[in-house]
Amino acid sequence: MSANIALSIQNISIAFGGLKAVSEFSMELPRGCLYGLIGPNGAGKTTVFNLLTGVYKPDTGSVGMGKMRIDGKKPNQIARAGMARTFQNIRLFGELSVLDNVRTAAGIRTRSGLFRTLFRSPLHVAEERAVTERSLELLDVLGIRHRRDEQSKSLPYGDQRRLEIARALATEPKVLLLDEPVAGMNTQEKMEMRGLIQSLREQFGVSILLIEHDMGLVMDICEQITVIDHGVTIAKGSPKEIQGNPAVIEAYLGVPDEEDPIPAADRAPSEETN
Amino acid sequence: MKSVQERVAALRPNPAVSIGQSIVPFVVAIALAFLIDKFVGPAIGATWAKILLDVGIAILLAGSLNVVNGYAGQFSIGHAGFMLVGGYAAAWLTFYGSVHWFGTKETYGGFLGDGQLLFVGGCILGGIIAALLGVLVGLPSLRLRGDYLAIVTLGFGEIVRVLGQITDRQPKNMKVIKEQTMGELANNLGGAEGFSQIPGYTTLFFVYVMAFVLLVLAYRLKYSSKGRELLAVRENEIAAEAMGVDTTRAKVVAFVFSAFFAGVGGSLYAHQLGALDPKELGFMKSIDLVIIVVIGGMGSITGIVLGATILVVLPEVFRSFADYRMIVYALALVMVMILRPQGIMGVQELWETSLWRKLLGKFRGAAK
Numbered sequence: 001m002s003a004n005i006a007l008s009i010q011n012i013s014i015a016f017g018g019l020k021a022v023s024e025f026s027m028e029l030p031r032g033c034l035y036g037l038i039g040p041n042g043a044g045k046t047t048v049f050n051l052l053t054g055v056y057k058p059d060t061g062s063v064g065m066g067k068m069r070i071d072g073k074k075p076n077q078i079a080r081a082g083m084a085r086t087f088q089n090i091r092l093f094g095e096l097s098v099l100d101n102v103r104t105a106a107g108i109r110t111r112s113g114l115f116r117t118l119f120r121s122p123l124h125v126a127e128e129r130a131v132t133e134r135s136l137e138l139l140d141v142l143g144i145r146h147r148r149d150e151q152s153k154s155l156p157y158g159d160q161r162r163l164e165i166a167r168a169l170a171t172e173p174k175v176l177l178l179d180e181p182v183a184g185m186n187t188q189e190k191m192e193m194r195g196l197i198q199s200l201r202e203q204f205g206v207s208i209l210l211i212e213h214d215m216g217l218v219m220d221i222c223e224q225i226t227v228i229d230h231g232v233t234i235a236k237g238s239p240k241e242i243q244g245n246p247a248v249i250e251a252y253l254g255v256p257d258e259e260d261p262i263p264a265a266d267r268a269p270s271e272e273t274n
Numbered sequence: 275m276k277s278v279q280e281r282v283a284a285l286r287p288n289p290a291v292s293i294g295q296s297i298v299p300f301v302v303a304i305a306l307a308f309l310i311d312k313f314v315g316p317a318i319g320a321t322w323a324k325i326l327l328d329v330g331i332a333i334l335l336a337g338s339l340n341v342v343n344g345y346a347g348q349f350s351i352g353h354a355g356f357m358l359v360g361g362y363a364a365a366w367l368t369f370y371g372s373v374h375w376f377g378t379k380e381t382y383g384g385f386l387g388d389g390q391l392l393f394v395g396g397c398i399l400g401g402i403i404a405a406l407l408g409v410l411v412g413l414p415s416l417r418l419r420g421d422y423l424a425i426v427t428l429g430f431g432e433i434v435r436v437l438g439q440i441t442d443r444q445p446k447n448m449k450v451i452k453e454q455t456m457g458e459l460a461n462n463l464g465g466a467e468g469f470s471q472i473p474g475y476t477t478l479f480f481v482y483v484m485a486f487v488l489l490v491l492a493y494r495l496k497y498s499s500k501g502r503e504l505l506a507v508r509e510n511e512i513a514a515e516a517m518g519v520d521t522t523r524a525k526v527v528a529f530v531f532s533a534f535f536a537g538v539g540g541s542l543y544a545h546q547l548g549a550l551d552p553k554e555l556g557f558m559k560s561i562d563l564v565i566i567v568v569i570g571g572m573g574s575i576t577g578i579v580l581g582a583t584i585l586v587v588l589p590e591v592f593r594s595f596a597d598y599r600m601i602v603y604a605l606a607l608v609m610v611m612i613l614r615p616q617g618i619m620g621v622q623e624l625w626e627t628s629l630w631r632k633l634l635g636k637f638r639g640a641a642k
Contacts, residue, residue: 053516054515055512055515055516074515074520075512075515075516076515076516076518076519076520076521079515079516079517079518080518084516084517084518085516087513087516091510091512091513091516092509092510092513093505093506093509093510093513093514094509094510095505095508095509095621096502096505096506096509100502100505103499103502104499104502104503104505104506104514104517104519105517105518106278106499107498107499107500107502107503108499108503108517108518108519109277109278109279110278110499111279112499112500113500114500114527114531117494117495117498117499117500117501118491118494118495119296120292120295120296120494121292121296122286122287122289122292122293123282123286124498125286125287125292126282126283126285126286126287127278127282127499128498128499129281129285129287130278130279130281130282130285131278131499133281133285134275134276134277134278134281137275138275141275167517168517170517171517171518172277172278203275204275
């Protein structure tokens with residue numbers, strides 16, 4: 001595997017009963033790349049995320065991160081190996097404060113065990129300080145530091161999405177999987193989030209795999225795109241290539257010969273579900 | 275952005291200060307327990323001293339249960355099983371040990387004398403054996419949650435109780451005891467009659483030392499990365515896993531920590547009553563402890579202290595209702611659940627509530 005590949009996925013498939021949710025999915029995520037994964041509702045995009053993060057184990061195929069094979073590992077091992085994600089249907093630690101949500105994730109990089117914790121060894125104290133410091137900086141980056149003490153479940157929707165990203169970044173990932181980060185946001189919020197996602201790459205040196213229904217956003221910021229439908233990869237390439245691809249247009253519209261495919265693609269977000 | 279480990283070196287505390295801060299709470303705990311034993315106990319009279327003792331044990335037991343039920347959100351209703359195991363281990367050591375080494379069945383030695391040291395050893399032994407069992411219960415429980423886990427822990431409690439009831443008779447004749455080694459006596463735990471004549475070492479001092487130590491440790495756990503892992507498991511297990519929290523290990527840690535202090539609590543309980551009856555430490559005792567946690571507020575340390583105090587003191591206060599007192603007690607529980615379903619403190623600590631902050635603000639304003 002090339003050193004410039006952050007994540008390499010080869011022919012992963014999974015079937016639920018008779019339904020092939022994902023079949024023979026392959027892709028390579030170059031280091032530092034912003035990669036889009038799109039497809040109509042029910043295409044299997046989130047299932048791909050679940051396969052990558054170990055929620056499901058692929059029936060076939062392999063997933064490699066750097067030199068490590070991660071398929072078949074548990075979700076927490078994969079996260080420790082450097083893959084973090086956000087959830088389409090937000091899954092914050094609702095009763096915990098905003099800061100504690102991030103600190104929980106940052107805390108996985110501490111080394112002190114139960115005894116050091118209970119007897120507050122100097123190492124433990126230093127680690128807890130480091131966790132808090134880093135978490136606060138992350139809240140700064142995401143612009144939600146002023147809400148640090150609020151219960152995360154009481155945050156407005158947009159801030160919950162931001163907190164999900166802050167929490168994912170706190171695990172010190174190499175690969176970041178974003179599952180519909182702008183779903184349900186207004187235009188203003190979308191613009192902000194777009195700038196934010198782009199800045200994350202340089203600031204944190206992460207490679208990003210993005211699921212998004214907002215075609216405008218995906219076409220704008222992603223360097224490469226893979227389109228899947230019914231679990232099958234139907235197209236791969238740059239945003240330009242994807243926009244002109246007849247198979248993609250068919251998947252979204254069900255009509256092979258549409259005159260102007262781009263506005264049609266723009267209509268897709270109105271169909272999104274959660 | 276710098277990683278956590280890259281920051282650690284620069285943030286190391288002054289070792290002397292850090293070690294001091296680590297030890298001071300324990301010293302305070304011991305000092306407070308000593309004051310309670312020396313002054314508060316005698317001042318309030320024998321009846322209330324006994325109630326105070328019960329409150330301390332309840333804080334210890336409910337506080338330890340709170341780590342599993344409150345922090346980690348794993349619904350365990352077999353806590354009395356850990357108590358029973360701890361109680362047996364400690365009673366075995368102090369009763370047979372006293373006969374073997376001190377030649378008496380009574381308490382032996384003065385304050386922190388040989389007898390009391392043996393007792394402390396018994397408490398720790400009880401805690402360790404209960405903690406080992408905590409691993410055993412924790413492991414199969416990991417795949418289960420909610421009602422299913424509750425049933426497994428219930429089953430565990432019953433198994434321990436029944437095993438206790440089928441142990442061999444307890445020899446009470448000193449000569450007979452001395453003919454056997456400690457190891458040979460390990461199964462002579464009294465069977466269905468219960469283990470009796472346990473020397474009464476439990477005093478307010480030991481109860482409150484252990485209760486305060488538990489509170490300090492529970493506090494430190496809650497406000498640390500390890501503790502947050504438990505809270506994350508409670509809040510959303512899938513998200514916790516995805517953020518790198520080893521939920522399996524977190525749950526086992528919770529069970530072990532919890533079981534250790536339940537074992538210690540069981541030891542104190544046994545050496546207070548002087549007898550350990552497995553029938554008393556069955557399902558109902560576990561439920562009593564769960565009630566304290568739920569009424570106090572799941573996950574709240576101050577809630578547990580309040581809950582334990584109220585639920586131990588209430589039945590005593592209601593004594594004037596004679597036969598109806600358990601009805602009044604139950605009604606009080608129903609009222610709390612209707613008025614505050616999240617428990618008295620909810621998930622908050624006293625110092626996190628808005629009322630406390632207001633009071634603090636006023637106090638500071640007045641000071642200026």
